[in-house]
Every structure is written in C-alpha cells, then in structure tokens.
Amino acid sequence: MSDTTFLADFHHVATFGATGNNGVERQAATPEDKLSRDWFAGFAAERGWEVRVDGIGNMFALIDLVPGAPYILLGSHLDSQPLGGRFDGAYGVLAGLHAAERVAERLAAEGAVPEFNLAVVNWFNEEGGRFAPSIMGSSVFAGLMDQDKMLAVKDLAGTTVAEALGAIGYLGTDERPELAGYAEIHIEQGRILEREGITLGAVDYSWYTQKLDIEVLGEQSHTGATAMADRHDALVAASKVVLLVHGVTAKFDDEALVSSVGQLTLEPNSPIVVARRVHLVADLRAASPQIVAEARASLLADIAQIAKDHDIRINVNDFDVRGIQYYPEEGLELTEKVAANLGLGVRRIRTMAGHDSVAMNRIVPTVMMFIPSVDGVSHCEREFTTDEDMLAGVRALGEVAWEMVNGALAAAPVDGQEPAKAGAA
Missing domain, CATH: 3.40.630.10 (Zn peptidases)
Structure with a gap:
C-alpha cells in the first residue's frame, strides 16, 4: 500500500x-x-x-x-x-x-x-x-x-x-x-x-492525573430585585474557584503542574436569575503525585474559604484519578x-x-x-x-x-510500574 x-x-x-x-x-x-x-x-x-x-x-x-x-x-x-x-x-x-x-x-x-x-x-x-x-x-x-x-x-x-x-x-x-x-x-x-x-x-x-468534581450550590433569586447583600450567587463563587484552579500552578516550579477547568454548567442559566448551581470539573496533572496532592490540598482549603465567604455550599469529590x-x-x-x-x-x-x-x-x-x-x-x-x-x-x-x-516484547512486563534502577538490590 x-x-x-x-x-x-x-x-x-x-x-x-x-x-x-x-x-x-x-x-x-x-x-x-x-x-x-x-x-x-x-x-x-x-x-x-x-x-x-x-x-x-x-x-x-x-x-x-x-x-x-x-x-x-x-x-x-x-x-x-x-x-x-x-x-x-x-x-x-x-x-x-x-x-x-x-x-x-x-x-x-x-x-x-x-x-x-x-x-x-x-x-x-x-x-x-x-x-x-x-x-x-x-x-x-x-x-x-x-x-x-x-x-x-x-x-x-x-x-x-x-x-x-x-x-x-x-x-x-x-x-x-x-x-x-x-x-x-x-x-x-x-x-x-x-x-x-x-x-x-x-x-x-x-x-499523574487528578480531576475534581466541584458542585457550587447557592440560592436562586431575581437579578433585578434581590439586594446585593442578600445574594448567594453560585456563579460568582464558581468564578473564584476557576481562578483558584488556574492560579494554583504558581505555587510550584515552572512547568511542574498544569491545571484547568474545561467544563462548566450553570443552573438555571437565565439572564434575570441569580445562579443557584454551578457544576465544574478541575483537571490537575504533574509528573509527581506529591505535587498533585499538594495542589489538591491547597485548592480544598481555598475553596472552603470561598464557601464560607459567600455563605454557600461547595461539594468537592475526587474523580478520574490516574496514576x-x-x-x-x-x-x-x-x-x-x-x-x-x-x-x-x-x-x-x-x-x-x-x-x-x-x-x-x-x-x-x-x-x-x-x-x-x-x-x-x-x-x-x-x-x-x-x-x-x-x-x-x-x-x-x-x-x-x-x-x-514475530514475538518481540512477548515477555515484556505489563504492570506499568517504574522500572527497577540499575544496581538496585
């Protein structure tokens, strides 16, 4: 061919x-x-x-x-x-x-x-x-x-x-x-x-890859009739979470960690309603599981503070973890x-x-x-x-x-673990 x-x-x-x-x-x-x-x-x-x-x-x-x-x-x-x-x-x-x-x-x-x-x-x-x-x-x-x-x-x-x-x-x-x-x-x-x-x-x-499933739960209300002090806006809080996920990489060496929020859904998604719920997925990746763990811990602490500041609830669950x-x-x-x-x-x-x-x-x-x-x-x-x-x-x-x-690799290992170092006992 x-x-x-x-x-x-x-x-x-x-x-x-x-x-x-x-x-x-x-x-x-x-x-x-x-x-x-x-x-x-x-x-x-x-x-x-x-x-x-x-x-x-x-x-x-x-x-x-x-x-x-x-x-x-x-x-x-x-x-x-x-x-x-x-x-x-x-x-x-x-x-x-x-x-x-x-x-x-x-x-x-x-x-x-x-x-x-x-x-x-x-x-x-x-x-x-x-x-x-x-x-x-x-x-x-x-x-x-x-x-x-x-x-x-x-x-x-x-x-x-x-x-x-x-x-x-x-x-x-x-x-x-x-x-x-x-x-x-x-x-x-x-x-x-x-x-x-x-x-x-x-x-x-x-x-190493770690995703976080994040649900931001506020209170639905009228955008024109609800006083700013009385709002529990899930989208405002979620926007701060997005910035946190983006910014967490600055806590580590250059190129050591990548992070993003690539998907976000909003409810009720009406131009005259304060958002009651935002769902998003954060993606953390690094060559070191320890770096990902440290980034995750940092995000959880900062997200908890956002929830407190906005008097709303934010649920965070681990999702799609790949070693x-x-x-x-x-x-x-x-x-x-x-x-x-x-x-x-x-x-x-x-x-x-x-x-x-x-x-x-x-x-x-x-x-x-x-x-x-x-x-x-x-x-x-x-x-x-x-x-x-x-x-x-x-x-x-x-x-x-x-x-x-023709038989090459037939006896190669398949566990995906780090190969033994030369000279290791």
Whole structure:
C-alpha cells in the first residue's frame, strides 16, 4: 500500500464532521462518528478482515495469520473534541490500518508464519467530550472501568452511552479478541519534537492525573430585585474557584503542574436569575503525585474559604484519578531500533495527556510513539502535523508491528510500574 493511498484515506476521513477551519466535530456516538466508523468497517471488509464490535462500542478489524493465536493490536480513536483537530486519534487509527496491511502483505510475500495475529482498533470515547470519563472504551476493555456503569453514563442532554451507541448501530455484543501486545502512534500535542527537529518520540511514562468534581450550590433569586447583600450567587463563587484552579500552578516550579477547568454548567442559566448551581470539573496533572496532592490540598482549603465567604455550599469529590504509567523498557528499545533502521531521529518523551495506551499498558506489553505537532497545539481546529511526519510514523508503526507479530516484547512486563534502577538490590 502506497504513501499516496494513506494520505488520501487520512484526508478523506477528515471530511467526516469537517468544520469550517479545517478541524472536525466528531464526538463519540454522534452521526458524524458513525460516518468514520462505517468507513473503518468498510476498509476492513474490502480486505476480508473480520470486524467485531464489543459491548462498549470498541471496533476491531482482525487479520488472522496464525489460527488460535492472540493478536497484536494497533490503533487509537476516531472520536474528537468539540471543534477538535483532524489528527488527534484519527491519525493513529489510519496509521494502524495501513501499517497492518503492509505487515500482512509482507508476510504473504515472504511466506512467513508469525507468532501472533494482527488487529486494528477504533476505541470508543477516548476524548470524553460528550461522555465522561475519557479513555472509556479501552479502560472497559482493560477491566479498569465497569461496562454497565459506563453504558449508563449520560451526556448533558440526558442521553446514555447505551442509547447513543444503539442509535448509530454500534452497541455490539461481539467477543473481545485475546491480545499479546498493543502499539499506538499519536501526534505529540506538545512542542518538544518540533523544537528539537526529531521525528519520533518513544513514550516512556505518563503524568499523574487528578480531576475534581466541584458542585457550587447557592440560592436562586431575581437579578433585578434581590439586594446585593442578600445574594448567594453560585456563579460568582464558581468564578473564584476557576481562578483558584488556574492560579494554583504558581505555587510550584515552572512547568511542574498544569491545571484547568474545561467544563462548566450553570443552573438555571437565565439572564434575570441569580445562579443557584454551578457544576465544574478541575483537571490537575504533574509528573509527581506529591505535587498533585499538594495542589489538591491547597485548592480544598481555598475553596472552603470561598464557601464560607459567600455563605454557600461547595461539594468537592475526587474523580478520574490516574496514576503514572511506565511503558516497558523493551518497547522503548524497540522504537529506538526501528527509528535507527529507518534513519529517523528519536528521543524518549513523557506524555502529559492521557491515551488509550495508558489503559492498555496495564494488561499487555505496550508501545507508544509520538510524531511532531506543529506549534504544539491540539484539541482545536488549528491542530496540524505534516504529511511527511505522518508517513514516517506509518513506516515506524509498521516496523514495530512486524517485530511484535514475530514475538518481540512477548515477555515484556505489563504492570506499568517504574522500572527497577540499575544496581538496585
């Protein structure tokens, strides 16, 4: 399969949910998501690959090479953020499909029999924009989230995951494939590779992530008739919480912690009513769990003071806590070997963002690779990666897949814990 064909397919998939500024709006289990899923199924069917859809909407394209053997799985996700970019997730799925076909063609041409079968996945709801939490499909697959609970999750309109998947025809019942390994390639969503002029990143660990579910409860009243001293305005208090979350990073070294409030809902959301309730989610991330714990403690104390000052109630609950995951050394060395053979620059790099590979790294030997992001931007329409870098990544993923179906990483650890230091007892 040629580079030209890959690029044509990639840019065609980017038309599903295309926005006016070269982005995509393809949130999980929407009609636009269905278009990309139908295309994925069609790509597999044209090549005679079996397609399965499991009970949380994950899609698998299976290439049977060795009867009864488990699969090396490649892929990522096709859903996007609202007004998101063309590359986040979708690149990894398209790269997986094309890399898998190249491996299958090479095996056939050489008459070789590998150790494992090969498959490609489109994970459900990696983004978490419509249904929280994110990384849902792969986490259910890995046993980290309960399927029934995730199917019952509702979006802001009150539609459940099960209802949404059923509406687009992708609430499956198929058996999940048995895996022997997983590999994913993704845009970096940062500027390190671009800044250093390096084509490939070998991801060695993920940052610690902690979310806080925050409910600010005030009292509804008339904006024109209620004296300022008599108001219990949930929105005013919530705005101070937002600023606290933003400002807590200043208590730590530069770049040590990132924080944000990305979602906020307001009740009753009327122009002439003082808000009675605001719900928001704060996101804290760092390479150190201790830093996140200190930021959390600082925020809880300051939020309690805001509640007291405004004579309202603020409920804060921990949500979607994800520990640091270390990828196996064997996978890092494999990526470096592949890069050297292809003449590509490579460096080890951490991921601040979550990915499906973080969940998969808990259950099978996992490789995670990055290619550069122009200006480091992501989750927006301006997200961009060059065709040249995308093609280099496809070649690298194909070589990694080739090594893995032939047994590389079969004995690699899968617990995601920090590797032992050299010389340790």
